[in-house]
Amino acid sequence: MAEKGFFITFEGGEGAGKSTQIARLERKLREKRYDVVVTREPGGSPGAEAVRAVILSGAVEPLGTTMEAILFAAARADHIEQVIRPALERGGIVLCDRFVDSSRVYQGATGDVDPEVLAELERATVGPFMPDLTLVFDLDPQIGMRRAAARRGASSPDRFEKETLDMQEARRAAFLAIAAREPERCMVINAAHDPDTVEDQVTDAVFAALAERVARTFNSGDL
Numbered sequence: 001m002a003e004k005g006f007f008i009t010f011e012g013g014e015g016a017g018k019s020t021q022i023a024r025l026e027r028k029l030r031e032k033r034y035d036v037v038v039t040r041e042p043g044g045s046p047g048a049e050a051v052r053a054v055i056l057s058g059a060v061e062p063l064g065t066t067m068e069a070i071l072f073a074a075a076r077a078d079h080i081e082q083v084i085r086p087a088l089e090r091g092g093i094v095l096c097d098r099f100v101d102s103s104r105v106y107q108g109a110t111g112d113v114d115p116e117v118l119a120e121l122e123r124a125t126v127g128p129f130m131p132d133l134t135l136v137f138d139l140d141p142q143i144g145m146r147r148a149a150a151r152r153g154a155s156s157p158d159r160f161e162k163e164t165l166d167m168q169e170a171r172r173a174a175f176l177a178i179a180a181r182e183p184e185r186c187m188v189i190n191a192a193h194d195p196d197t198v199e200d201q202v203t204d205a206v207f208a209a210l211a212e213r214v215a216r217t218f219n220s221g222d223l
């Protein structure tokens with residue numbers, strides 16, 4: 001979308017290693033003097049973080065998945081306006097842990113929210129702010145849930161971590177389906193490898209996409 005900045009999202013199931021790789025990529029980009037903004041969903045702005053606490057506590061669950069989808073979308077609208085849009089407009093690189101594909105998968109594919117409602121929410125909130133690159137972290141959910149449980153320690157699982165293995169398998173398939181449908185935006189990362197090997201895949205994908213952006217901008221005469 002934003003021809004000035006560059007918007008990268010990280011998607012996938014629970015415990016796939018997104019946060020770990022975002023921290024590594026942030027370091028690498030800063031070393032190269034890029035203006036980097038690291039953020040996450042749900043959350044990322046004060047208003048959206050307040051919504052995050054309510055959703056992940058499970059307090060909204062009894063109101064149904066459509067209400068959850070509306071709240072995720074409301075949080076996203078605030079996050080875009082407060083954090084993502086300003087960073088992209090000044091030419092920064094935004095690294096966002098989850099974004100609209102998580103709504104498509106968690107609330108749509110496995111949440112039974114009417115696809116037309118989801119599409120309308122997406123149109124009203126995301127609009128032109130679709131990511132330039134989405135890295136889909138693909139991992140066997142059994143491994144992901146084990147990793148998430150190890151990281152969580154004694155604290156209790158959140159609203160979505162509690163769900164069944166079948167549900168997590170369906171989400172894995174739904175993320176892969178998005179990647180297959182939108183290959184120009186999405187790149188699948190094999191998240192089963194050790195962190196250094198995953199980092200190599202992420203680095204290659206991101207720097208190739210950045211180089212492609214520079215080449216396109218140069219060819220268009222905007223430089």
Ligand code: T5A
Nearest residue numbers: 015016017018019020041042102103106147151160194195
């Ligand atoms: N949600 C979100 C929706 O339903 N709809 C939406 O629209 C949005 C935006 C958010 C929840 O909200 C839902 C989806 C989620 O369920 P969250 O707390 O933000 O929840 O959690 P997640 O995004 O799911 O992130 P996690 O923290 O569970 O996983 P990460 O970030 O993918 O994994 P990470 O890096 O924290 O790693 C987990 C553990 O594994 C280790 C790490 O050290 C850590 O201990 N690890 C590895 N171990 C072995 N090999 C590797 N390669 C490893 N990489 C990391």
